[in-house]
Amino acid sequence: MTSIRSKIFVNNTKAADLSKSNQLLHSIPEEIINMFANSANIKFYQKGQSIYFEEEDAEFFYFIKSGLVKLFHQTMDGDESIIDILTHKHVFGEDAIFNNDTYENSSEAVEDTELLIIPTSVLKEQINSNPKVALAMLSSMSKRRKMQEREIEHLTIQNAPQRVGCFLLRLCPKNKDKNIVINLPYDKTLIAARLRMKPETFSRSINTLRQVTKIRIRGSRVEIDNIQQLSDFSCGTCSSTYPYKD
Amino acid sequence: MTSIRSKIFVNNTKAADLSKSNQLLHSIPEEIINMFANSANIKFYQKGQSIYFEEEDAEFFYFIKSGLVKLFHQTMDGDESIIDILTHKHVFGEDAIFNNDTYENSSEAVEDTELLIIPTSVLKEQINSNPKVALAMLSSMSKRRKMQEREIEHLTIQNAPQRVGCFLLRLCPKNKDKNIVINLPYDKTLIAARLRMKPETFSRSINTLRQVTKIRIRGSRVEIDNIQQLSDFSCGTCSSTYPYKD
Numbered sequence: 169m170t171s172i173r174s175k176i177f178v179n180n181t182k183a184a185d186l187s188k189s190n191q192l193l194h195s196i197p198e199e200i201i202n203m204f205a206n207s208a209n210i211k212f213y214q215k216g217q218s219i220y221f222e223e224e225d226a227e228f229f230y231f232i233k234s235g236l237v238k239l240f241h242q243t244m245d246g247d248e249s250i251i252d253i254l255t256h257k258h259v260f261g262e263d264a265i266f267n268n269d270t271y272e273n274s275s276e277a278v279e280d281t282e283l284l285i286i287p288t289s290v291l292k293e294q295i296n297s298n299p300k301v302a303l304a305m306l307s308s309m310s311k312r313r314k315m316q317e318r319e320i321e322h323l324t325i326q327n328a329p330q331r332v333g334c335f336l337l338r339l340c341p342k343n344k345d346k347n348i349v350i351n352l353p354y355d356k357t358l359i360a361a362r363l364r365m366k367p368e369t370f371s372r373s374i375n376t377l378r379q380v381t382k383i384r385i386r387g388s389r390v391e392i393d394n395i396q397q398l399s400d401f402s403c404g405t406c407s408s409t410y411p412y413k414d
Numbered sequence: 415m416t417s418i419r420s421k422i423f424v425n426n427t428k429a430a431d432l433s434k435s436n437q438l439l440h441s442i443p444e445e446i447i448n449m450f451a452n453s454a455n456i457k458f459y460q461k462g463q464s465i466y467f468e469e470e471d472a473e474f475f476y477f478i479k480s481g482l483v484k485l486f487h488q489t490m491d492g493d494e495s496i497i498d499i500l501t502h503k504h505v506f507g508e509d510a511i512f513n514n515d516t517y518e519n520s521s522e523a524v525e526d527t528e529l530l531i532i533p534t535s536v537l538k539e540q541i542n543s544n545p546k547v548a549l550a551m552l553s554s555m556s557k558r559r560k561m562q563e564r565e566i567e568h569l570t571i572q573n574a575p576q577r578v579g580c581f582l583l584r585l586c587p588k589n590k591d592k593n594i595v596i597n598l599p600y601d602k603t604l605i606a607a608r609l610r611m612k613p614e615t616f617s618r619s620i621n622t623l624r625q626v627t628k629i630r631i632r633g634s635r636v637e638i639d640n641i642q643q644l645s646d647f648s649c650g651t652c653s654s655t656y657p658y659k660d
Contacts, residue, residue: 241567241653249567249653266556273563295549302548303541309555310512316562317519321487321495323569324610364570407487407495 196259200304201231201284203294208284213277219261222274226264228285232256235281236354239273250361253278253354259308265292278358318408325405328369329376333402335363336383336390342411345395352388377401442505446550447477453536459523465507468520472510474531478502481527482600485519496607499524499600505554511538524604564654571651574615575622579648581609582629582636588657591641598634623647 210233213219219230222241230237232254239251239260251273254260264271265288294301322331339350352359360370377383381398384391392398399410456479459465465476468487476483478500485497485506497519500506510517511534540547568577585596598605606616623629627644630637638644645656 243567243571243651243653244649244655245651247571249571251563251566263556263560266553267560272560295552296545299542299545299548302545302552306541306548306551306555307512309552309559310509313555313559313562314509314513314518316559316566317497319566320497320562320569320610321489323566325489325493325495364566403490405489405491407489409490 196231196257196304196308198257200301201257201259203298203301204231204284204286204290207290208286211283211285213281213283215277215280217277219275219277219283220271222271224271226261226267226269226271226288229259229261229264229288229291230275231284231286232258232260233282233284235277235283236279237281237283238276238278238358240276241273248361250364253358253362255353262288262291262305264288278354321407323364326402328363328365329373329380330402330405331363331365332359332370332373333377333381333398334406335359336377336392337395337399337402337410339390340392340395346393348392348395350390350392352390355388442477442503442550442554444503446547447503447505447530449540449544449547450477450530450532450536454530454532457529457531459527459529461523461525461527463523465521465523465529466517468517470517472507472513472515472517472534475505475507475510475534475537476521477530477532478504478506479528479530481523481529482525483527483529484522484524484604486522487519494607496610499604499608501599508534508537508551510534524600567653569610572648574609574611575619575626576648576651577609577611578605578616578619579623579627579644580652581605582623582638583641583645583648583656585636586638586641592639594638594641596636596638598636601634 208231213235219237220226234256237254237258237260239254241249241251243249260275261271269288291301295305322334326334336350339353340348356370357367360367363370365373374385377398378385381401382393383398395410403410454477459481465483466472480502483500483504483506485500487495487497489495506521507517515534537547541551568580572580582596585599586594602616603613606613609616611619620631623644624631627647628639629644641656649656
């Protein structure tokens, strides 16, 4: 079983990009995931493959070793309402233990993805017997809640180009304010869906950002000469200021 | 100290109205709050009085015995961005223990309000030593997160009258579908702010609901002859169906 433990943490270029940013603050510490290693199995999912469906009985929760996972609801008229796009080191499906052991949403691999699959029964045992696990879960949940609060605020008071600008700012290294180069963590259609805008709104927003803040975007490469211009434009109406603390 | 314990749960007419609905599903069980009774103090806040400010050092968290509390951020241009309106039996300020012991938002009494004030140090001790407390906190946080997910979905895909309709549906008793009378839990300006719309948008939405779903609203009294009409109108584009499970 040590082999699984040693295999938990792998390198993933795009994910490594993300981990430099603020995106992983609400991930679960490696130390905690290691506690589950003896009960975990590894499973591969191909791009587009479903992991579980909403309201299905939940026997497992999942830890992302590598890849990208989309959480979503199906709306009454058949559309997808995306809740989150998760990258490596994130846990999902664990909420089911507070939802009568059924999944609260559907999940799907949006890239080839490698998951650790851990029985929810083991999670319940650990929360009951190990305060460290309970604290890590609480801390992670609290941070995700905070991110949701921010998202609600943004949907209410920011316009679309400001929301795209904010998304880019959160990918930037905190210790640099000039000549920044970042890579978009996933394709633009998915970013648009994550930001809850139509692809054409996303494209128009990118054009606005190009004109107003002088950023350059080619493919997935984004060049930001002066971060102040981007943050002045994006954060004006918001309760957060750049560099973000959360 | 038994006197405080016995005083924790008081009657409150508006709050009692709310407790019939789904609004209290994410509150903390009485049994758990009783564990803090020996360390708790009671404090009264007048309508409009501030409880704490964002980024202030957090020594206490709060349990609402009676009244109404508003959680909010201050935006850069001086506006308030309301996060939540909480009623009796809700806990707030507890997130500070995951935020370097500083409050994540500001809070204010929006009615005369009676709070239990409990040191965050006691909460930390309890989470560390008592799995029941950790589980109750996790369960409450998970449900609040789910409500936020729903709110994000609504902001994205529902129009304003549908969001007002959904707010009303959540106040309705689950076991009745005809001739329902409910009372609005707080004044209309506050409901508008909670639903993240301007008062005039809220008024127009109420008028649309009157015309399309035949509901009647006079002051804080709402009469709904046929709940099907209201749910058909409000839930059409959403991933939830009435009666709501969450």
